[in-house]
Amino acid sequence: QQQVKQSPQSLIVQKGGISIINCAYENTAFDYFPWYQQFPGKGPALLIAIRPDVSEKKEGRFTISFNKSAKQFSLHIMDSQPGDSATYFCAASDSNSGYALNFGKGTSLLVTP
């Protein structure tokens, strides 16, 4: 049973555009929501994360928006660059399970020049 649902499966954005990836969860015990970036043949790299006590977090070109009542969160990549082309995974976890991560299925992002 997929505990975190992610969409879209793939995304093509022009250079300079905004990339938006959405995730939804059901388990209200989740209290940590990270996004990971993964390049082919590499392990996932922590990109940005949010706790449910805030509705938005921004780090450089990357922003997480969090809607606790809707149990949804999203990643926005501003001024997307070809180097951002990768697979992005949202995840969720909670302290009850030692913060073991529950991942979405991933979004393959292609930023065209």
Place this chain on the structure above:
Amino acid sequence: DTGVSQNPRHKITKRGQNVTFRCDPISEHNRLYWYRQTLGQGPEFLTYFQNEAQLEKSRLLSDRFSAERPKGSFSTLEIQRTEQGDSAMYLCASSTSSGRSYEQYFGPGTRLTVT
């Protein structure tokens, strides 16, 4: 570089053979996690350790899988009697158990191919 390291990076084995992978976490991290990632999917949690204690196991961890962390430092994941369905990337991650204990940092993974 003091990131998470995993060895070997690639392993090709024949069905029915046993394989063992090693993970060395970030030195000050006492939590260590194993995940499995199949092609086109997100990583799936297998098990985690706090120090040498194995605290949680996923139902994905069948009887053929065993993980150890004998001295609370490196960990090994063994798969016995490998099957073709075991072909995947095996990822290790580590974190601290205090402060920002929720932040996990992943290694490069071990790609297993069972022929």
